[in-house]
Amino acid sequence: MTNTLIFVDFATDDPAKAGEFYAEVFGWENDARPHGIYHRMVPGGFFQNKDGTDSQIGNLHLGVFDANNARPHPSPEGVEPRTLSAEGRKARIWVLVSDDDSHERILETAEKLGGKVLWRDHYWAEFNGYNHAFADPWGNEIILWGKAGENPEIPASYTRE
Missing domain, CATH: 3.30.720.120 (Signal recognition particle alu RNA binding heterodimer, srp9/1)
Structure with a gap:
């Protein structure tokens, strides 16, 4: 295992x-x-x-x-560093958008609450998905994933790879 x-x-x-x-x-x-x-x-x-x-x-x-x-950490006081990382790449979190929600609503809500839309409307052929991304108010990058389905019709406005 x-x-x-x-x-x-x-x-x-x-x-x-x-x-x-x-x-x-x-x-x-x-x-x-x-x-x-x-x-x-x-x-x-x-x-x-x-x-x-x-x-x-x-x-x-x-x-x-x-x-x-x-937390958790053996010392109750914790250890350095004690600040958020502001430079360079960080881990990215991928979230599958459910069928009863939309990337538009998610991006709008994130932006309303202090997030920043990084990019939108991209199709990734290798994994057959529609992608959009935002940073939360703490700088973490969230990539939204939408299933494109069998024989997808990619909107002309979408970038592709």
Whole structure:
């Protein structure tokens, strides 16, 4: 059996606000554990089987932690660095847009709450998906993924690769 990825988390200087941001942008449960220190974002549901039914595998969770004192850590005071990374590339979070939502609504909500739209309307043929991206108020890059389906009709305005 291989090692199992259970969730990914990233830094913020305000975990409570980040939890509220992701709850409103994506509709995820904001599970504060404890409030203001670490927030586990729970998308709910299960990965789907090819026939569209739920599998036994629950969706991954996303955590947000306080950069000033990243928990867990053996020292109650934590360690350096205690600031958000502002330069260069960081991890990117990929989110599959559900069939009952839209990238337009997500980008609009993220922008309204202090996020920044990075780009939109791109088709990636290798994985047959429509992509759009924004940075959250803490600089984390979120890439939205929309399934293009069989024999997709790519809008002329979309960039492609």
